[in-house]
Amino acid sequence: KKRIVSGVQPTGSVHLGNYLGAIKNWVSLQNTYDTLFFIVDLHAITLPYDAQKLSKATRDTAAIYLACGVDTSKASVFLQSHVRAHVELMWLLSCVTPVGWLNRMIQFKEKSRKAGDENVGVALLTYPVLMASDILLYQSDFVPVGEDQKQHLELTRELAERVNNFYGGRKWKKLGGRGGAIFKVPEPLIPPAGARVMSLTDGLSKMSKSAPSDQSRINLLDPKDVIANKIKRCKTDSFPGLEFDNPERPECNNLLSIYQLISGRTKEEVSQECQDMNWGSFKSLLTDALVDHLHPIQVRYEEIISDSAYLDRILADGAVKAADIADATLNNVYQAMGFLRK
Numbered sequence: 531k532k533r534i535v536s537g538v539q540p541t542g543s544v545h546l547g548n549y550l551g552a553i554k555n556w557v558s559l560q561n562t563y564d565t566l567f568f569i570v571d572l573h574a575i576t577l578p579y580d581a582q583k584l585s586k587a588t589r590d591t592a593a594i595y596l597a598c599g600v601d602t603s604k605a606s607v608f609l610q611s612h613v614r615a616h617v618e619l620m621w622l623l624s625c626v627t628p629v630g631w632l633n634r635m636i637q638f639k640e641k642s643r644k645a646g647d648e649n650v651g652v653a654l655l656t657y658p659v660l661m662a663s664d665i666l667l668y669q670s671d672f673v674p675v676g677e678d679q680k681q682h683l684e685l686t687r688e689l690a691e692r693v694n695n696f697y698g699g700r701k702w703k704k705l706g707g708r709g710g711a712i713f714k715v716p717e718p719l720i721p722p723a724g725a726r727v728m729s730l731t732d733g734l735s736k737m738s739k740s741a742p743s744d745q746s747r748i749n750l751l752d753p754k755d756v757i758a759n760k761i762k763r764c765k766t767d768s769f770p771g772l773e774f775d776n777p778e779r780p781e782c783n784n785l786l787s788i789y790q791l792i793s794g795r796t797k798e799e800v801s802q803e804c805q806d807m808n809w810g811s812f813k814s815l816l817t818d819a820l821v822d823h824l825h826p827i828q829v830r831y832e833e834i835i836s837d838s839a840y841l842d843r844i845l846a847d848g849a850v851k852a853a854d855i856a857d858a859t860l861n862n863v864y865q866a867m868g869f870l871r872k
């Protein structure tokens with residue numbers, strides 16, 4: 531089976547963008563691929579954060595994975611910080627990463643500009659090296675990536691090739707290794723069209739955990755009245771009827787796309803159903819669809835989060851399975867780079 535790894539950062543409440551762009555797709559991918567889904571807690575501290583909120587967000591994110599249908603009989607679910615190999619490999623990779631490669635990263639430029647000098651830690655720059663470790667440790671074949679992570683995946687591929695060239699092949703064999711490639715070079719898996727969910731208050735920016743206004747996103751755990759209120763107040767326009775793909779109507783396109791994904795219909799069906807609707811009728815249709823879809827997830831989440839022993843066990847088992855694979859790769863890298871092994 532080909533392998534896929536992916537994760538969400540516990541930086542806030544998991545929202546509809548994380549669900550439609552990532553978690554919902556994992557639930558189908560786990561049937562076809564060997565899958566590892568982790569909560570990337572180490573990545574969540576690259577910008578200033580609140581330690582108490584981190585632990586709650588970490589548990590919540592894990593419980594949400596399960597509530598959404600990630601099935602631990604098929605996928606490994608674990609916390610990044612529970613598998614030490616992530617940080618160890620990061621050090622080894624850091625030693626072969628030219629700093630110029632990291633300086634080029636658009637996300638670093640954007641986030642460091644926004645955060646201001648005082649808040650820019652070294653880790654914001656080296657973040658993509660940790661992400662490369664997350665992927666390469668598991669010899670992943672595919673990584674689901676949105677537009678904004680494409681550059682980081684490209685860096686991961688370049689790093690894999692660099693390590694394979696520097697330390698792999700015959701050189702590694704001479705040191706007692708198997709020879710050949712140390713890392714598999716992963717391919718991007720482009721998510722299904724329409725999976726980029728935009729903010730409810732601005733159809734041109736993506737829905738995001740870190741956006742200051744909670745009105746801009748639907749959190750997976752939002753109660754019914756909160757969802758109704760957010761949809762009621764979300765940004766719309768004054769064009770007649772509703773339509774997809776009109777560049778002058780980004781909010782309309784976004785809300786129709788959300789409805790399409792949540793209701794499981796085709797774009798054509800939604801176009802037909804909604805073309806003559808006014809915003810009032812569409813908003814109540816969308817609210818009902820969201821509430822109906824999220825309700826069972828919320829019920830399962832409550833069951834899981836209230837049984838902390840169960841969740842701890844799932845995460846412990848997941849970490850053991852993940853560490854098995856990760857430690858084997860890490861051991862090869864150490865050996866290929868000339869370290870003495872115990």
Ligand code: AQP
Nearest residue numbers: 538539541547548551552676726727736737738739740
């Ligand atoms: N708006 C979105 N539409 C579709 N997919 C999205 N993802 C995030 N936002 C959207 C996907 O969710 C997965 C996990 O994302 P992440 O936690 O690693 O961080 P992110 O992409 O930076 O998401 P956020 O919510 O915007 O977090 P903050 O605000 O902390 O930066 C990824 O697969 C991502 O593509």
